[in-house]
Each structure stands twice: as C-alpha cells, then as structure tokens.
Amino acid sequence: MESPSKYSSTSLFQVYLRLRPPPSPLVQLTHQSLYPTLPPPERYLTVEDPVPEVQDGMPTDITLHPPSDSRKRAVERFTFTKVFEEQTEQIDIFKGTGIVPLIEGVLGESRDGLVATLGVTGSGKSHTILGSKTQRGLTQLSLDVLFRSLDRKVLHPSEISSLLPSLTSADPSEAQILGANAFLESIYGDAFQSHNPSRAQTPMTVRDTFQIRPQVPLSKGPQDQWSILGLERALPRYSSPKTVRLVARDSPDPISGSSQDFNLPRLDRPTRRREKRLLRGQVSNKSQDNLHTPCMPKRKPLQRPSALPQFPDVSNLSLPVDSRSEFAIVVSMYEVYNDRIFDLLSIPSNQKDLRRRHLLFKPTEASPDRKVVAGLRKIVCGTYEEALMVLETGLVERRVAGTGSNSVSSRSHGFFCVEVKRRPRGGMANSWTSANMTIVDLAGSERARNAKTAGATLAEAGKINESLMYLGQCLQMQSDNHDNTKVSPHDGMKSFSTTDRDAPSKPSLVPFRQCKLTELLFSNSFPSSNSQAKHHSTHHHRNPQKAIMIVTADPLGDFNATSQILRYSALAREVTVPRIPSVSSTILAGSRVPSGSERPGSSSSSNNNTTTLNNGEVIDSSVVEMAFSELARLNEEVEILSLRLNEESTRRSDAEENWQRAESKAETIETEVREEMWAEMEVRLEEERRRWKASWSEEADRQDEHVDRKLEILTKGMTDFAIYEDDRAVAAQQNWQQHSAAYAGELEEENRSLRAKLEGLEREVACAASPSKTSKQQGSNGETHNNDNDEDKENSSNEKKKPAKPPAPLNLDSSRDVLVGATPFKLNGMSLSSAAAAASEDTDPPEKSEKVLPKTPGTVRKMRKLTARKWDLMDESELEAYENFS
C-alpha cells in the first residue's frame, strides 16, 4: 500500500481515525450485572505498527479481523493519514490532525477550513467535536486559538456601533446579523457578562426543566454492548455535552411542529436604507441598538450554564495574524435534518412558528460563484466566552434522542461555522473579506436492529444512513476514482487492494450534489468554475477549502457498521484472505511426511520419488506434488473469487438499494417539483386573473369615459343648438324690440296726428255749434252712430261667435300687418287711453271718445281681418314666444 502522505497531498479530505476507549470498569461491571448471559465484547480491530518514516511515527494502518462466526470473511487492512489509539486525549487530536494549520489558513490565507467527524453511532464523534463536561472539544479549542491569536484585533459590536450594519451590508448570504449581547440576552434573559466568565471547572448544569425522553426502551443492543442509557452519563469522564442537550426540550418535529413552549421572538432585518443611514451616522445610538436588538417578546429564559470546561489548555498556541487588519468573528449554526437545512440560532418565537422554515443552500446575488446557506441568523462575537455561549444555545436546539446504541444520539448533522471577517485597519467600512472555519458533527450511521429505533427515529435513521451513503460515495470517489482492484502477494497472504493511485486514470466527478450534506461538505472543495464569478466585480478569488475528516470507531462496537464506514472513508484498503489449510495442502504436506506414517488419500508406502496410492498405483511424487500445489492454488483462487463475488454481490445489492432510493428520491423530487409548479401556476393564474380583472375594469372605465364624453359632446351640441336657437330668439327679440320701438314711435306719431285731428274736429265742433248744424250733424252722427253701432254689434257678435283667442301674433314679414296685428290691444288701449286723455282733458263722457273711433272703421276692420289670418298661421312655440315677449 502507498504511503498516506501521498494521499494527503491529493485528497480533498485528510482522513484520520480515532479509536474510542472502552467504557470504564464501572460501566462494564454494571453492564455485566444487567446482562450476565451476554459474552464480553470481542475486539476485532488491531492497529498496525507504524512505519517509522511516515507521519511522526504515528500508526497509519489498522486491520479488521472479522469476528469468529460461521461466515468466512476477508481480513481488511485500512490506511489513514494517522490513527489515534484509545488513550489519545483531546489535545492530541487537536494538535495531531492539522487543525492548527487549518486555522492558520483561515486567518492568513483566507482559505476555508472544514473539520468533520464520521462514524458509527456512539463511536465518539460528538465527544471529539464538542468534548465533555470536563474536556473541551475541537470546536472550543479552535475558538480559543482563534480569539487568542486575534487578541485585541477583534472588533466588538457593543463598542463599534457601525460594525453590525457594515457587516450586514457586506454579507453575501442574506443573513440577519446580531450582536452576541443582544442575542444572548434574548435567550437567557439577563445581560451577558462576557468579560466576567466563570473560570470554575465545574460541570455544566443540567437544566432541571428538561427531561430525558428516550424514544425506545433502552435495552442493550447485541453489537454495541456498552451503550446503556444513564450509565455513561453517570460517569463524568465520558459525559458529552449532548447529555445536556438531550434534555433540552420536547424536540419539535419541523414537519409536524409538535409542542414546545419557547417564545423567542424573531428579529427583523434592518432595511438597506436604515443600514445606509446607520453607516452615515444618521441614526442615534439608541436606535442603532434597537436595530440589532431583538425588539420582540422574550421567550422563557433558559438557565445559563454555570461553567464551561477550560481543559485542555491551549494558551501556548497563538498564530501569527496580519497586524494591519482588524477582524470580526461571526458565528452561525445550522443542522441538516431529513435533508433540509434548519437554523439552530433562529429559535421559534411562539407556538405558531414551530414549523421551522428550512433554508436554502444557493448562490446569491452577492455570491454568484459560490453557494451559501441563505437567510441564517449570524451572531457577531467579541470574545471567546460569547462564542461559547452562542454554541451552547445552538446545541440546545439541535435534535438528539436516546437510542439503543447511544443514549444521546445526534439525529441531525450539526454545522458550527465561524466566519473570520477581515478588513484593513482604517480602510473602507464595507471592504470585508472572509474565510470560514466549519466544524461538523455528523450523525452516526446505525442499524435499526441495534439502535432499536422505531417511527420517526427510524425514519430519521433512514435519512441519516442515506446521506452518509452518499458521503461515502463521494469519499470513495475522491480517494479512489475508479475501483481498480488488483491482486498482489502480501506477506504470505493473497490480497487485492482497492487503490488506483498507481494507475493514471481520468479523474471522475465527485457526485456531491446528491444530497444537502455532501453539497455542504464538498462544494467549496473545488476551484470555482462559474464563469459569472469572473464578471462579478465584487468577487474575491477563493482558494478551495482544506478539509479534515476524523473517523471515529469503537473497536468493541458493531463490526459490520464499522467496517462499512472504514471501507469508504479510508485512504486505501487492502483485502486479504487468510491462508487456511486446505485438504490438498494437507495431502501435499502428508506426501512429504517420512515414509511409514499414515497420510490421508495416499497409500502407506512412499518410495524415493514415487508414491503408491491406495489402489496400488505408483506415481511420481513430483507429479503428485505439482497436482496438489495446483489444486491448492486453484482452491485459493476460488476462495478469493468467492470473496470477491461476495463483495460484488454486496455492492450490487447496495447499488440496487441506491437505485431504489434514487428512484424514490426522484419520485419525491418529481412530486415536489410538480407541487411547486402547481403552486407557481396557481399563483400565476391568480396574477393573470387579477391582471385581467384590472384591465377589464380599466377597459370598462375607458368605455364609460368614452360614453360620458360622447354624452357630453351630445349635450354640448344640444346646448349649442339651444344657444343657436336662443341667438335666433334673441335676434328675433331684438328685432321685435326694434320694430316695436319703431312702431311705437309711428304709433306715437299717429297718435299725435290723431290727437291733432281730434283737436281740429273738436274745434270744428265748437265753432259750428248751431242747432241746425247740430241736429243735422246729430242726425248724420246718429246714423253713423247707428251704423257704427250696427257694426259694433256685428263685431261684438262676431267676437262672441269666436272663442276667446289670444292676441294675434306678430307677422314680421309685413310691417303693416305687424303694425295692425301686433297692436290690437295697444290700439284699443291707445284709443281708450287717448279717449281717456281726451275725457280727462275735456271731461267728455267716454261715449264721446268711443264715437271717435268708429271714424276709422276701415282700420279696425282690417285689423280684425288680419288678426284672424295671423292667428291661424301661429304655432304653439311662436305663441309662447309671443306671450313671453308680451
């Protein structure tokens, strides 16, 4: 097998193996007393001696010896970058796995770093990553080194008011960025005393409001005989932080959103406008605080852990940092549960919000070349203690459950991200560059039989195993681009190794897009291929991440599960078939036994180079030997082939399983896509309907307006017509008035002349006042009068015969007619008035004046005649106009 250093340089992940120590004697004793019939577990794993020149004298290889059951299985040898044995302490793992160079890369080169643990459930992943009540894990140690190295260069949000807005505006992941103080206050209900941490090394308190809720009766599984609920928890040395986390709450199912009494409010993201105003210093300090302080109802406060472990000590570890830069440390946490991403720091604010919204892993506008978890809540921490408290808060939210294999089993893959943001001292406020340090505690693979899971926990296990299987495929692909099996002799063993690093082969694509977990773990492992990135002005070139995988294994645990994990995580594998004495070799060996001794399958005699068989046949010994050796070789080959066949059938069944899973996943995706499309279509239809309605009502309005306008025009036209009519009427009126005035003048004139005549006549009458003349005149007058009277009578009888008619209308065509027709009353009136005037002047009786009138009978007659004629010609409107005029 190749040296692990060769793999280290080329692999996307450096893979370390950590062996979990056996439980303490107390646990073992208790276990034995509980299950006296069970045999003590058998150790199936041996660590091979280190190759002196490789990896600081640390072992790199282990061998798995299958347990002694009836099935014959191959012995497998696995190679890792390093193997850490049971007695290894946390600090050895921290220093020995290359985490320190990883942090150096994050601080100096702006290169992302990733540390993950992988292993069977209960093998010690969380212990490695998060530590125990007394021992810090890799997360705490990394944070400590980070803060120690940055020392006073870390900006504190409570000291620099513009820090949060500036970080928010530069963040590419649409995150909600808060200060640690405000966040912790909303969780714990008291101001966080970040500068006064407890240094006491007492264990964290178990929150008494929480309860342990094992989901299955916690009986001991046959494979993992040491995981018994409560026993490990009783032992301080083996207690993990999950002991505290387990009891956190009635874990709500994000799908069903079951009961929980948290009341953590949501924060509203400040608007861009407010951010800009903040950056310009236009918002008061108080409102700045409010901006990033949860202005929300507080949830029932959690009990603050009384103390946090301080060991192991890393105070001597401080890494060089660019002194011209200033830094901000931004912490976020999320979990991948059932292939969905959930924020661990966005705690639901009330009962209604229990269905936690899952987040998307996608490229954003500000990060087109790189996928990011969008919409996370991120906490800016100024000190190590603040970061630890944030970590603790997120862990409370993470899903854990008691199973038959582990009393505090992680049911999700937990991601803890520390973003180290850097900007030049005194430079532009928003010119942040960043590098992420991501620490991942993967959920463990488990067998339902051993874990004794059921219902939701079983379904979770299915999802966990599926995602781990995809991870396995990726790891296998990255370390072994195609399965190049070769048979090679190895120290008296027949072996075939599954490494192709000698053979130059085309690199295969790592299929990391199969599930969220592999996407999150691998998508930063490759240089950006997105052409968009080249065009994006704000894009900073990013180096591919450096990644470390720590595989944990329990040498006394489940053999099958462990060998499966090791198979796909190891940098190289060698399968060997132990040489088992076969019949042929025994015969062969027997043929060499000195003569006289009994050998199976041959006669008792052997003479020099000949062998006598039982049937008396004598054959050459060398021929027999060759035949036997050939037989032995064939036997071995058959064994190897049967092993390979076994492996191939396992692979085939795995592949079939994968295929089925892929099919069901494709179906699920199809259903989801259909549902999404349906929903989208409905939305679009609704939009279309709304748009159509709007345009319909717009059209209706337009029509109304059109009709209104038409009506207006019509009305206006009519009005104009009326005006035209009016003009005519006015003109006519004016005409009438002019004519009237003229005729009035004429009449006046006539009146005057008549008066003059009358006066003349009166004078004549007065002068010729002799009796003869008078009687003659009287006689003639009497006649005349009589005649007149007759005529009057005739007139009056004519008038009586006629119905009472209004005065004759004007006839504008004939001035004479008008004069006559238009003035019957006037004439009468004038006659009467002139008679009255004469009477008043002469005090004559009215008969006198009446007698005057008959002197112009022609006029009167004509007038009547004309009146009658004109009247007949008049219509209603003319009559009305005439009346009005009158």
Ligand SMILES: Nc1ncnc2c1ncn2[C@@H]1O[C@H](COP(=O)(O)OP(=O)(O)OP(=O)(O)O)[C@@H](O)[C@H]1O
């Ligand atoms: N190296 C170790 N030293 C001491 N105790 C250990 C070690 N590794 C594991 N343990 C103990 O074993 C138990 C199970 O470990 P842990 O919870 O870390 O397993 P896990 O792999 O994270 O399991 P799961 O996948 O179910 O979450 C814990 O009680 C832990 O304290």
